[in-house]
Amino acid sequence: MNRINQKLKEGKKILSIYFTAGYPKINDTVKIIEDLEKNGVDLIEIGLPFSDPLADGPTIQESSTAALKNGMHTELLFEQLKDIRKSVSIPLIIMGYFNPVFQYGVEAFCKRCQEIGIDGLILPDLPLDVYLQDYEATFKKYGLINVFLITPQTSVKRIKEIDAASTGFIYMVSSASTTGATTGFGHEQQAYFERIAALNLKNPQIVGFGINNAETFDQATRTTAGAIIGSAFIKHLNRFGIDSIPDFIKTIR
Amino acid sequence: MSYNADEKGYYGEFGGAFIPEMLYPNTEELRQNYIQIMEEPSFKKEFDHLLQDYVGRPTPLYFAKRLSEKYNTKIYLKREDLCHTGAHKVNNTIGQILMAKKLGKNRIIAETGAGQHGVATATVCALMGIECVVYMGEIDIARQAPNVARMKMLGAEVRPALSGSRTLKDATNEAIRDWINNPVDTHYIIGSVVGPHPYPDMVARFQSVISQEIKSQLKEKEGVENPDYVIACVGGGSNAAGAFYHYLDNPDVGIIAVEAAGKGIDSGESAATSALGKVGIIHGSKTLLMQTPDGQITEPYSISAGLDYPGVGPMHAHLFRSGRGEFISITDAEAMKAGLLLSKLEGIIPAIESSHAFAILEQKTFKPDDIVVINLSGRGDKDLDTYIDYFKL
Numbered sequence: 078m079n080r081i082n083q084k085l086k087e088g089k090k091i092l093s094i095y096f097t098a099g100y101p102k103i104n105d106t107v108k109i110i111e112d113l114e115k116n117g118v119d120l121i122e123i124g125l126p127f128s129d130p131l132a133d134g135p136t137i138q139e140s141s142t143a144a145l146k147n148g149m150h151t152e153l154l155f156e157q158l159k160d161i162r163k164s165v166s167i168p169l170i171i172m173g174y175f176n177p178v179f180q181y182g183v184e185a186f187c188k189r190c191q192e193i194g195i196d197g198l199i200l201p202d203l204p205l206d207v208y209l210q211d212y213e214a215t216f217k218k219y220g221l222i223n224v225f226l227i228t229p230q231t232s233v234k235r236i237k238e239i240d241a242a243s244t245g246f247i248y249m250v251s252s253a254s255t256t257g258a259t260t261g262f263g264h265e266q267q268a269y270f271e272r273i274a275a276l277n278l279k280n281p282q283i284v285g286f287g288i289n290n291a292e293t294f295d296q297a298t299r300t301t302a303g304a305i306i307g308s309a310f311i312k313h314l315n316r317f318g319i320d321s322i323p324d325f326i327k328t329i330r
Numbered sequence: 331m332s333y334n335a336d337e338k339g340y341y342g343e344f345g346g347a348f349i350p351e352m353l354y355p356n357t358e359e360l361r362q363n364y365i366q367i368m369e370e371p372s373f374k375k376e377f378d379h380l381l382q383d384y385v386g387r388p389t390p391l392y393f394a395k396r397l398s399e400k401y402n403t404k405i406y407l408k409r410e411d412l413c414h415t416g417a418h419k420v421n422n423t424i425g426q427i428l429m430a431k432k433l434g435k436n437r438i439i440a441e442t443g444a445g446q447h448g449v450a451t452a453t454v455c456a457l458m459g460i461e462c463v464v465y466m467g468e469i470d471i472a473r474q475a476p477n478v479a480r481m482k483m484l485g486a487e488v489r490p491a492l493s494g495s496r497t498l499k500d501a502t503n504e505a506i507r508d509w510i511n512n513p514v515d516t517h518y519i520i521g522s523v524v525g526p527h528p529y530p531d532m533v534a535r536f537q538s539v540i541s542q543e544i545k546s547q548l549k550e551k552e553g554v555e556n557p558d559y560v561i562a563c564v565g566g567g568s569n570a571a572g573a574f575y576h577y578l579d580n581p582d583v584g585i586i587a588v589e590a591a592g593k594g595i596d597s598g599e600s601a602a603t604s605a606l607g608k609v610g611i612i613h614g615s616k617t618l619l620m621q622t623p624d625g626q627i628t629e630p631y632s633i634s635a636g637l638d639y640p641g642v643g644p645m646h647a648h649l650f651r652s653g654r655g656e657f658i659s660i661t662d663a664e665a666m667k668a669g670l671l672l673s674k675l676e677g678i679i680p681a682i683e684s685s686h687a688f689a690i691l692e693q694k695t696f697k698p699d700d701i702v703v704i705n706l707s708g709r710g711d712k713d714l715d716t717y718i719d720y721f722k723l
C-alpha cells in the first residue's frame with residue numbers, strides 16, 4: 078500500500094509541511110526532511126522550484142527564486158533524495174509546476190520518483206482532463222498518487238469528478254488566494270470546511286493555504302484529515318535557520 | 331488541417347488550459363459563454379459601433395507607393411497605427427470590456443510590458459467607468475514612464491510586479507495571481523493571443539477585424555480579396571492573428587510571421603521563440619517557449635518591449651510547426667533601419683514592433699505584381715526615446 082494511504086488510515090490529524098528544495102542552502106534538502114520526520118511531521122511536500130510559480134505568494138516565490146539561484150534543478154533533487162528511504166519512512170510528495178516535469182519527461186520523472194520512494198505528486202497546473210487522458214496510466218504504473226486541488230469556488234459537480242480521479246487525498250485550498258495569505262479563518266472558511274465534509278467524499282481532505290499556527294491548524298483539521306503548512310515554515314527557516322525546526326513544529330502542536 | 335482552435339482550445343498539439351484549479355471557475359465561465367456572447371446581436375452592435383466611432387475603424391489600407399517602388403512590388407500598409415491609443419491593442423480591449431460587462435464583472439486587471447496594452451485597457455475602463463489595475467514589471471515602469479503616466483491619467487492603478495525578472499512575464503504572473511485572489515468580481519483582460527483557453531481564440535476573434543477589413547479594402551483597390559502575402563510582427567501574436575485570421579485556410583495567401591532576434595538568434599539576447607523555443611507550458615498554455623533544459627522559463631530580449639515575450643501564442647506555434655506560416659526573425663539593428671526607412675519614404679514613424687515586419691522587405695524578394703500587405707500594428711510615438719538614443723537624433 079502507498080505510504081500516503083497507510084498514513085491516512087492511522088486516523089490521526091496529519092501535519093504536512095511544504096518546503097522548497099535548495100533553500101535556504103542548496104544541500105539542506107535531506108536534513109530538512111529528516112528533522113521534520115524526527116519532530117513528528119506526518120507527511121512532507123518537497124517543492125521543486127520553478128521560475129514562474131503562478132499559484133504562489135511572495136514567500137514561496139522568493140524561496141523558489143533563491144533555490145534556483147543556488148543551483149537547484151530536477152536531476153540534482155533526485156540525486157539528493159536517492160538514499161532518503163534509508164533514513165525516512167513517512168510519505169513524501171514532490172510538489173511543483175508541470176513544465177519542469179514535462180521537460181524531464183513525465184514517464185522518466187515518474188520512474189525516478191518510484192526508484193527513490195516518492196509516494197505522490199502535486200502539480201497544480203496539470204489539469205484534471207489532461208491528467209486523465211494522458212498521464213493517469215503512467216502515474217499508476219509507477220505507484221504515484223496524484224493529488225488534486227479544490228477551492229471554495231469549485232462546483233460540487235467538479236469536486237465529485239476530482240474525488241473520482243483521486244486515490245490519496247484531496248488538497249483543499251482554504252480560500253481564494255495564492256499561498257501565504259495570513260488572514261486567519263473566519264465563518265466563510267468554516268462554512269466551506271463543513272460544506273465539503275457533508276459531501277462524504279471517498280477521499281479524505283487535507284487543508285492548505287493560510288495555516289500558520291496552532292489555532293489555524295486546529296480550525297482547519299476539525300472536519301478534515303489534516304493540514305499543510307508552507308509559507309509560515311519557509312519564513313521560519315529564513316529567520317531562524319534550519320536548526321530551529323523543532324521550535325517551529327512546537328508552535329503547531 | 332484546421333488553424334483555428336478546437337473546442338478545448340487546441341491548435342494541433344498546442345493550446346489548452348494548463349491552469350491551477352483556483353482559476354478553473356473563471357476560465358470555465360468565460361469558455362462556456364464567450365462565443366455565445368460574441369454572437370449576440372446587441373454585443374456585435376456595440377462592438378462595431380465603438381470600433382467605428384471610438385477607435386476610428388475601419389483603419390485605412392494604404393498603398394505605399396514609394397516603398398513599393400523601392401522594393402519593386404505592390405506594398406499595402408494596414409494602418410493599425412491610426413487606431414485610438416496608437417496600436418491594434420485596443421480592438422481586443424474594447425471587445426473584452428464589453429465581454430466583462432456581459433459577465434457582470436466590475437473590476438478589470440491587465441498585464442503590460444511596454445504599456446501599450448495597459449493604456450488600451452485603462453482607456454476602455456475609463457470609457458466604461460470600471461475599476462482598473464494594471465500590472466507592470468518594475469523595470470518596465472522605469473523605462474516606459476510616459477505610458478505609466480497615461481494609465482494614471484486614465485484613472486488606472488499601476489502596480490509594480492516585483493517578482494522574478496520584473497518584466498512582462500512577471501507582470502503576467504502577477505495579474506494571474508490577482509485573478510486567483512479575486513475570482514468572482516474580476517475579469518482579466520489578457521493583451522495577446524496567449525494564456526489559457528479561451529483567451530487565444532477570443533483575442534484572435536476580436537483582432538480578426540483587421541483581416542476582415544483587408545479583404546474588402548483589397549477587393550475595392552485591386553479587385554481581389556486575397557493578397558499574395560500578409561506580414562506581421564509577433565510578440566504574443568495578437569496583431570498577427572488578426573491580420574492572418576481570414577486567410578488561415580487559404581493556402582494561396584502566404585503568411586509571414588516576424589519575430590524579434592534581438593542582438594542575434596545566437597547572442598543569448600533574443601526573443602525569437604520559434605527558433606529558440608521548445609514545447610512547454612507558459613501562462614496556462616502549451617506552446618513554444620524559451621526555457622532552460624530544466625524547464626525554467628528564460629528572460630527574452632528585444633529592443634522593442636512589445637516583442638519581449640518568452641513564448642508565442644499557440645496559434646502561431648501551430649502555424650510554425652505545420653509549416654503554414656513562414657517564421658523569420660529580425661535583429662534590433664535591421665528593425666531600426668527599416669523604421670527609419672519607412673519614416674523617410676512614407677512619412678510614417680512606426681512602432682519598433684512594427685518595424686520588424688518592414689525589415690522583411692530587405693530579406694525576401696517579392697515579384698513585381700505580388701500584393702504584399704504589411705500590418706502596421708502601431709505608431710512610433712511611444713518609441714521616440716529609443717529612436718533618439720539609437721540614431722543620436
Ligand SMILES: Cc1ncc(COP(=O)(O)O)c(C=O)c1O
Pocket residue numbers: 417418419443444446447521522523563564565566567568569570635636637681683684707708709
Ligand atoms: C505596436 C505593437 N505591435 C505589436 C505588439 C506585439 O504584440 P502582439 O504580438 O500581441 O501583436 C505590441 C505589443 O505591445 C505593440 O505595441
